[in-house]
Amino acid sequence: MAARIVVAGGGIAGLSAALLLARQGYAVDLVERDGPPPKDLGDVQEWQRPGAPQVRHPHMFLGLFRHLLHTRLPDVHEDLLAHGVDEVDMTAPPGVEAPADATELASFGSRRATVEWVLHRALQGQAGVRVHHGLSVREVVVDRGRVRGVRVNGAVIDADAVVDATGRRSPLVGAFTKEVEESPCGNxxxxxxxxxxxxxxxxxxxxxxxxxxxxxxxxxxxxxxxxxxxxxxxxxxxxxxxxxxxxxxxxxxxxxxxxxxxxxxxxxxxxxxxxxxxxxxxLTNTWRELTPDTPSGYLPIGDVLCTTDPILGRGASFALAGAAELSDLMGRHGADLEAVGAGLRAYVRRTVRPWYEDGVHDDVERTRSWRATVDGRPEPPSGLPPAVLTALAGQQDHHLWELAQLRANLMASPDSLDTPEVRERLDAVLATGWEPPVLSPGxxxxxxxxxxxxxxx
Ligand SMILES: Cc1cc2nc3c(=O)[nH]c(=O)nc-3n(C[C@H](O)[C@H](O)[C@H](O)COP(=O)(O)OP(=O)(O)OC[C@H]3O[C@@H](n4cnc5c(N)ncnc54)[C@H](O)[C@@H]3O)c2cc1C
Structure with a gap:
């Protein structure tokens, strides 16, 4: 078992990884450059988070996030609900009773600072974790292809593994990056x-x-x-x-x-x-490929390898999903950190990459259409994107609703609506003369x- 783990960065990915790993029995040092949260939740709006400026913007937490929180950190989920977060049941259209066999699906909107405040509360009572605020990790210390620790403001914290959860501007990942794909989100x-x-x-x-x-x-x-x-x-x-x-x-x-x-x-x-x-x-959509000789024990999660457009509200779900996957891999491979790293990279390629490509495609389309409008040559309405049309038609056909919501909440793959069954059901709804409601009246x-x-x- 790798005994000592440094988690660099205490955002969504780092806080949840630290909790999950400590609960598996690992000794964890969480190093976060910003100061600690306020004692009272009532003061959370004033919490200074220059290391993660998006904390000051609204956040939607999709079904995948809520599902993982509920199943992997149930006490944190409960505490969040006890501290003023209201969930929205998405299993059926508003006012419709969900079928008994429907997949449980809920999402919520919350200030990021509130979610982090609750995660910090759980860490405070957690054995095996030390949280260091106001310290920046400068470098991963490597010796003969293996992680030995991190350099923090001149000192070294020894570790067998470093979980890089420092977000989209990670100062650590560059040393191990082979290639970067980057495109502007266009907003x-x-x-x-x-x-x-x-x-x-x-x-x-x-x-x-x-x-x-x-x-x-x-x-x-x-x-x-x-x-x-x-x-x-x-x-x-x-x-x-x-x-x-x-x-x-x-x-x-x-x-x-x-x-x-x-x-x-x-x-x-x-x-x-x-x-x-x-x-x-x-804002950019960014994908990073690591070099084949990335040291064993360097374990990036969250925004570090893949950053997606915030307009789609997916990043926090991927951050928690990465932490959960890391925890599973550590459970499976333990001391074999080479296998944990390979497993983590395979997971990101398999699960996150398709959503990255979906987001890049959507951004290109949206940017082109917005630009045409701003330049005074508005395009004729090209119809709603298929995923949105399917969700709206779901008010008529509740099975379509479920399929569309599972996709929108990252609990089904990006291409999950591209099936003959969905097309037939959609055609059947349209054949009744139904027209989608206007989403935005102006x-x-x-x-x-x-x-x-x-x-x-
Ligand atoms: C404007 C905006 C709106 C968004 N809205 C949504 C949304 O509605 N829903 C959604 O799911 N996602 C949203 N996202 C994306 C989401 O915020 C990110 O995907 C998510 O924060 C990633 O979590 P993370 O833990 O990987 O990184 P971060 O949250 O960025 O956390 C990184 C942490 O590392 C710390 N850190 C950085 N460098 C160091 C260092 N050298 N040493 C120590 N600590 C360090 C930072 O202070 C920070 O606490 C939005 C993003 C933006 C920009």
Whole structure:
């Protein structure tokens, strides 16, 4: 058994890996560059997380995340529900009773900081883990092809294995990387958090727990989160200067107020902002291949090997799934860290790579269509993407609903809807004269930019 493990990075992947490995009996040092979470959950919004700036943006936790949390870390799942996270049952369309044999499926929206706060709470009571805050791992120490530890601010922490969970900007993986594939996601985020005032009902749920806006030229949504918080988000093309002004608080608020379907939660007396408008740029889809002579004991998980577009809300699920896979491999291979590393890489190629390719394809299509709209040559509606159409048709045919939701929640493969059965069922729904409901009644890109121009004089 490899006795000593350093987990570098305490985001979703690192925190869950540290918990799972300590529960298997390993001695774990978790090293995180940022400071510890606040004592009280009520102060979590002020927690400074410069090492993971996406913590300040809304997060959807898909069915795969919820399933893994429930099955692998049930106490953490329970604690999360006890601390203000509400799940949304996705097994059947809203108002429809799920068939008895339906696969259990739920997802939730939550501030990332709340999820991490609960994971930290579990670590505090966990034997076998030491958590070091405010320390940066600089380098993996290697000797004769094997990991010996990590260099941390001048000192060395000895270890037999290093779990690299330092995220998409990992300072460690470069030393072992053979090839990098990288393409821009083609969007910049602007988001802001609010808290509902007493008596104001929470936003509803449809397909995913969000109220949609946009679709052509930009994206937007209102996401219900934990403890009666919610977030408004806009996504725009990086080169779109008109929407670039969304970074300004007044312009952002004008845009949010231009979306009629957000009005019940943004009208005066409904909610108060609990943070600034924050941007997120420089987003890429990234895939890294490691060199064949990567040292035994170097074990990357989460965003390190594969980063996907946040607009699809998949990264946190892959982070937890990577930690769970690592834990299984350690259980199976123990001291054979070469086998653990090979197993981990095979898992990422088999399970995550198809979603990476799916996301890159979607981003190319979306970027092309948004650009056409922004350039003033909007394309005729090309119809909904098949996965969305199938999910909507699922309100008529509940088996289609289940299949579409399993895929959307990463619990079936990207090509799982590409079957004769799904096509036949979809055709049967369309043959009844059914038409998909309008997902986003507006505003259009022009209406939104006009509203911003009017606001900015
Ligand atoms: C704007 C935005 C919105 C997103 N929304 C969603 C969503 O809705 N749903 C979803 O599933 N995913 C979403 N994602 C993706 C998701 O946040 C990531 O996939 C996920 O955070 C990956 O987890 P991780 O633990 O691998 O990395 P991270 O969460 O990035 O954690 C890495 C950790 O390592 C620490 N660290 C870094 N360097 C060092 C070092 N040298 N030494 C020690 N510690 C270090 C960092 O401080 C950080 O705590 C979003 C991403 C972005 C950018």
């Amino acid at each position: 910049v985020y602007h988001s802001r958090f609010y808290r509902l005032l007493d008596g104001v009902p929470k936003p509803p749920t449809f397909l995913v727990p969000v109220v949609f806006a946009g679709g052509a030229g930009f994206g937007g949504g209102l996401y219900a989160h934990d403890n009666r918080t919610f977030a408004v988000v806009f996504a725009r093309l990086p080169e779109d200067e008109a929407l670039g002004r969304l970074r300004e608080t007044g312009t952002f608020e004008a845009a949010a107020n231009a979306v009629a379907q957000f009005e019940p939660w943004l009208r005066p007396g409904s909610a108060e902002p609990i943070g600034d408008v924050v941007p997120m740029a420089g 505003p259009s890109y022009t209406e939104l930019t006009d509203a911003l121009a009017a606001h900015n004089g």
